[in-house]
Amino acid sequence: PLPARVRLVEVGPRDGLQNEPQPVPTAVKIELVHRLQAAGARDIEVTSFVSPHWVPQMADNAQVMAGMERPAGVRHAVLIPNLRGFERALPYRPDEVVVFGAASETFSQKNINCSVAQSIERFAPVVQAARAEGIAVRGAISCALGCPYEGAIDPAQVGEVAGRMKAIGVQHVGVADTIGVGTPRAVQRALEAALRHFDLDDVSGHFHDTYGQALANTYAALEMGIWQFDAAVAGLGGCPYAKGATGNVATEDLVYMLHGLGIDTGIDLDALVDAGLYISQCLGRPSQSRAGTAIARK
Ligand code: HMG
Ligand code: MG
Numbered sequence: 505p506l507p508a509r510v511r512l513v514e515v516g517p518r519d520g521l522q523n524e525p526q527p528v529p530t531a532v533k534i535e536l537v538h539r540l541q542a543a544g545a546r547d548i549e550v551t552s553f554v555s556p557h558w559v560p561q562m563a564d565n566a567q568v569m570a571g572m573e574r575p576a577g578v579r580h581a582v583l584i585p586n587l588r589g590f591e592r593a594l595p596y597r598p599d600e601v602v603v604f605g606a607a608s609e610t611f612s613q614k615n616i617n618c619s620v621a622q623s624i625e626r627f628a629p630v631v632q633a634a635r636a637e638g639i640a641v642r643g644a645i646s647c648a649l650g651c652p653y654e655g656a657i658d659p660a661q662v663g664e665v666a667g668r669m670k671a672i673g674v675q676h677v678g679v680a681d682t683i684g685v686g687t688p689r690a691v692q693r694a695l696e697a698a699l700r701h702f703d704l705d706d707v708s709g710h711f712h713d714t715y716g717q718a719l720a721n722t723y724a725a726l727e728m729g730i731w732q733f734d735a736a737v738a739g740l741g742g743c744p745y746a747k748g749a750t751g752n753v754a755t756e757d758l759v760y761m762l763h764g765l766g767i768d769t770g771i772d773l774d775a776l777v778d779a780g781l782y783i784s785q786c787l788g789r790p791s792q793s794r795a796g797t798a799i800a801r802k
Contacts, residue, residue: 507731509768511547512755513708514540516783517568518549518583519752520740522561524787530564532786534571539782540737541578543775549602549734552583553593559744569596581642585616590630594637601634603627603674604644607661608651611682615646615745620665628672635673643674644710648694649686652746663697676706678734681721683749684714688724695725708732711753713739718753719761733758738780739792754793756780774799
């Protein structure tokens with residue numbers, strides 16, 4: 505049987521906006537978070553504390569954290585590449601920090617300017633500091649299904665990084681298809697590799713929809729009992745260091761499918777569609793969500 509309930513991590517404000525060429529005003533980011541919260545989002549990846557030289561769009565991380573409302577019951581996550589980032593984020597007390605590594609050496613170099621082994625060394629003190637502060641730690645494994653520089657990625661490489669993350673105290677891993685090339689059986693093999701090191705409750709899927717496979721891949725993961733997924737409202741998203749990568753699976757599309765399967769998400773789909781329209785209007789382009797567009801037309 506499929507899981508009865510799914511935990512969605514809304515990554516629109518972070519993954520969704522990090523790649524925007526035009527600066528998105530901080531007030532718009534905060535309003536987006538508020539609308540997502542109003543739609544029932546209980547896990548939101550809000551921003552990243554990365555180098556502003558590398559990702560200028562996230563340079564207002566502190567203002568976003570300070571300016572948004574933090575209702576009880578909503579968990580706010582932030583991406584952290586190094587101890588410097590953690591120290592900058594700590595005053596804002598994120599509920600969760602996400603260290604982000606890769607199953608591909610070249611992508612690691614391009615995205616965070618160090619080898620996979622060095623990245624684990626950098627993450628270790630972040631994990632230690634976060635857990636000492638009672639902050640949950642998730643790890644993202646980029647290029648788990650393929651790399652824009654190296655091409656195919658062996659699931660064994662996913663298992664290797666998952667094992668190293670486990671060894672430094674990371675509590676949960678997200679298997680990320682950065683460039684959306686995965687297909688359902690390949691996704692299952694990548695998830696299986698992560699599941700050799702983490703429990704079923706501690707593995708999630710992060711599927712970009714570049715090749716239109718994200719919903720099928722999600723279903724394949726659900727069949728394995730995976731019940732936690734990242735998604736971005738309006739199908740926003742992309743990584744500045746992964747050429748050709750497009751958005752994450754649209755949260756509206758995912759919620760539509762899950763509700764159709766009788767799976768509880770806690771999300772009010774109409775309110776979520778409104779949040780997607782809001783951000784699409786602010787960005788001046790149509791929503792990438794098929795369900796969102798269809799519902800808005802009714
Ligand atoms: P580096 O250049 O090797 O770092 O970058 P550095 O330590 O030499 O520092 C360079 C400059 O950055 C210095 O500034 C530091 O102070 C500053 P300067 O003295 O020259 O003015 N700096 C920082 N500033 C603020 N916060 C920090 C920080 N660290 C250094 N935390 C680094 C290494 C990791 C910092 C850099 O490569 C970086 O920031 N990379 C982030 C790239 C990124 O954000 N990518 C997108 C997110 S990952 C993603 O989208 C994938 C995901 O969605 C899953 C998937 O789909 O695959 C998660
Ligand atoms: Mg991503």
